[in-house]
Amino acid sequence: MKKMFRNSLLNLSFLIFACPSLHASPLNDQKKAQMLDNLDVIKHHFEIGYAPAKWKKETYNWDLNKEIEEAKKKVLAKPEITTKEYQKIIRDFFHTFKDFHVSVNFLSTEAATLPFSVKGAEDRYFIDWIDPKKFPVSIYGIRVGDELLKFDGRPVRDVIHEIINDNLPSSNEETDHRIAEIKLTSRSGSMADIVPNGTVAITTQSQKTGKTSTFQLHWNYTPELIENPLDFIEGIDHLSFLFPGMENKQPKIPFDNHMMVADPFHVRLAANNCARSGGLGDKISFLPPLGEIVWSSKDQELEKAEKSKKPSELNAYIYLHPEGYQIGYIRIPHYSLSSDDLKLFGKYVADFEEKTDALVIDQLHNNGGSARTLYSLASMLTDRPLETPYHRIKITQNDVLGCYELMDHIKLLEQQIDNIVPKIPNSFLSGENDKQKSTEENDEDLTFNFQQLLFVKAYCLHIVNEWKKGKTLTSPHAFG
Numbered sequence: 001m002k003k004m005f006r007n008s009l010l011n012l013s014f015l016i017f018a019c020p021s022l023h024a025s026p027l028n029d030q031k032k033a034q035m036l037d038n039l040d041v042i043k044h045h046f047e048i049g050y051a052p053a054k055w056k057k058e059t060y061n062w063d064l065n066k067e068i069e070e071a072k073k074k075v076l077a078k079p080e081i082t083t084k085e086y087q088k089i090i091r092d093f094f095h096t097f098k099d100f101h102v103s104v105n106f107l108s109t110e111a112a113t114l115p116f117s118v119k120g121a122e123d124r125y126f127i128d129w130i131d132p133k134k135f136p137v138s139i140y141g142i143r144v145g146d147e148l149l150k151f152d153g154r155p156v157r158d159v160i161h162e163i164i165n166d167n168l169p170s171s172n173e174e175t176d177h178r179i180a181e182i183k184l185t186s187r188s189g190s191m192a193d194i195v196p197n198g199t200v201a202i203t204t205q206s207q208k209t210g211k212t213s214t215f216q217l218h219w220n221y222t223p224e225l226i227e228n229p230l231d232f233i234e235g236i237d238h239l240s241f242l243f244p245g246m247e248n249k250q251p252k253i254p255f256d257n258h259m260m261v262a263d264p265f266h267v268r269l270a271a272n273n274c275a276r277s278g279g280l281g282d283k284i285s286f287l288p289p290l291g292e293i294v295w296s297s298k299d300q301e302l303e304k305a306e307k308s309k310k311p312s313e314l315n316a317y318i319y320l321h322p323e324g325y326q327i328g329y330i331r332i333p334h335y336s337l338s339s340d341d342l343k344l345f346g347k348y349v350a351d352f353e354e355k356t357d358a359l360v361i362d363q364l365h366n367n368g369g370s371a372r373t374l375y376s377l378a379s380m381l382t383d384r385p386l387e388t389p390y391h392r393i394k395i396t397q398n399d400v401l402g403c404y405e406l407m408d409h410i411k412l413l414e415q416q417i418d419n420i421v422p423k424i425p426n427s428f429l430s431g432e433n434d435k436q437k438s439t440e441e442n443d444e445d446l447t448f449n450f451q452q453l454l455f456v457k458a459y460c461l462h463i464v465n466e467w468k469k470g471k472t473l474t475s476p477h478a479f480g
Contacts (some may be wrong), residue, residue: 037076039072060097087192107226111190115131128275148202151200281333293320296317330349404464
């Protein structure tokens, strides 16, 4: 599909404590007046920043005005509305988009976790991770692979479906299930979850012996520390259409970094699971080794650690197939990789092209990131120029201003490029091979890629020209 809508990159970090508006004053209720005003603020940002709105209305009969009015009715229908109730109304409004690129995060410290997690298969749920320090096998006898039969006295399936119905946007059934599995044992006030406290009973069945056991566990609860003086809504931390979640180091060429899935919702889920392997966006997948490993990138990482280099986000190995084939494996945990990791991915692909018979790319629990990073990786997997989808981009004055500033920066770089001289080491004169190697090494040390610069420049010109034509939703164009 050549044409794809893109939501405007809009990272709004602010606290919403609006003053009561005139139209709400007859309510004689300052709290509700503030809530209604905040819904108008949210509506405004979607009006100027959400590109697929027209398409969603035509395709799914979704209407921004209608959904905002429904949210306001819910506020007015509650005689004494609480902070949590209002958060759920906001969250449910965001769910009407049925779009995992659209989410809201609240400023909240309240959270609760249990020391294990599960994964489902055909409506059965199995323990896939245990915190050995907080849930030791020697005391409880529960191991990875055991089946979780009941949770809080109820079949696990029922609890999972309740979480889906109460908390998730029903955008994709499989994704909803995976997120509900995470939320079964990890709840957060920042996502408007009802955060449990106290005890919960679980019933498990041993994979090894078939024995059924029931245990009473206590939620590891963190209370709410952010209290509001008016007992009003906790500040909305992020309204996200596309949110640059996991930040990389500042790029050498500053340009707009188009994000895909790494919005606050997924970043928060990843953060809640960062203490374990196999979690959302984790370097180590929950997928077990696919065969006898004959080479692993871990060996190289040990060498890098000795040289005080930052470890790679990638995990790679070569394994032996039962029929004697050598197969490469690369784990891509997210699309917020550094430039060093992009180069390393290319090196792995080149080595595997020579040494292996097939390649497995593991993106399980990948929580998204930069579209440009995705295209960079995909371009290394083809022997011809990569044809990328075109995007229609919702733009504002801020985008146009950013493009003008960026083009000024590009102009300076173009003027100075002839003065950039790579430092050539003394080994340059030692021989042709060394000369070639030194030149290649110094090419990599240049502060920017000139061809990439030209693509970014063309993208900026497109944004500026579209704005001059009076467009706030651009015609289809490739990312710069």
